Amino acid sequence: MQSLKPLRLKKIGVLNLQGAVSEHITMLLSIENVIAVTVKKPDHLAGLDGLIIPGGESTAISRLIKQNGLFGPIKEFARQGKGILGTCAGLVLCGMTTTHHEVELLELMDITVERNGFGRQVASFETFLDIASIGKHIPAIFIRAPYIIHAGNPVKQLAFIDDHCVMAEQDNILVCSFHPELSNDNRVMKYFVDKC
Numbered sequence: 001m002q003s004l005k006p007l008r009l010k011k012i013g014v015l016n017l018q019g020a021v022s023e024h025i026t027m028l029l030s031i032e033n034v035i036a037v038t039v040k041k042p043d044h045l046a047g048l049d050g051l052i053i054p055g056g057e058s059t060a061i062s063r064l065i066k067q068n069g070l071f072g073p074i075k076e077f078a079r080q081g082k083g084i085l086g087t088c089a090g091l092v093l094c095g096m097t098t099t100h101h102e103v104e105l106l107e108l109m110d111i112t113v114e115r116n117g118f119g120r121q122v123a124s125f126e127t128f129l130d131i132a133s134i135g136k137h138i139p140a141i142f143i144r145a146p147y148i149i150h151a152g153n154p155v156k157q158l159a160f161i162d163d164h165c166v167m168a169e170q171d172n173i174l175v176c177s178f179h180p181e182l183s184n185d186n187r188v189m190k191y192f193v194d195k196c
């Protein structure tokens with residue numbers, strides 16, 4: 001008789017400093033083995049399996065990460081191999097360098113990022129992506145989105161629009177230029193939870 005493997009409960013935090021938080025929580029709660037919490041302070045990271053750095057304004061989020069004493073703790077969290085998902089501004093913050101130097105980055109992934117690469121608000125758009133490791137026809141909503149202009153060897157590039165990389169992973173770190181939480185398709189979120 002085949003024994004069923006019990007689902008391990010995963011506790012995922014969403015950084016709640018600025019930007020889209022409730023949509024991430026709602027999407028996380030659509031996955032059966034997930035507990036979702038918000039993170040504002042370093043001690044909120046204790047016991048988490050993963051952390052989402054949401055979209056918003058990367059300049060504002062970076063400043064608030066510093067003000068709340070979260071810079072070192074998030075870097076340490078990533079170093080321990082815990083999952084990190086950076087969406088849009090969160091992707092910018094996970095990078096090593098951006099084309100705009102006023103943003104202090106977490107430097108979690110070996111990528112160089114073009115902030116607002118697709119333009120400003122008018123350049124917001126929705127499309128569908130086929131992502132080999134996740135699935136086909138995945139809705140992707142872009143809002144003043146960045147893209148990756150250079151990725152180092154340890155980085156696996158997962159999706160492109162024209163020649164621009166819009167999704168990538170490096171071990172436990174996953175980033176995307178778009179907002180998976182604004183669609184009603186939770187496949188990207190499930191992929192992230194599985195990594196945590």
Ligand code: GLN
Nearest residue numbers: 055056057058088089144
């Ligand atoms: N353009 C924003 C930034 O670079 C990101 C926009 C978003 O997260 N939707 O901070």
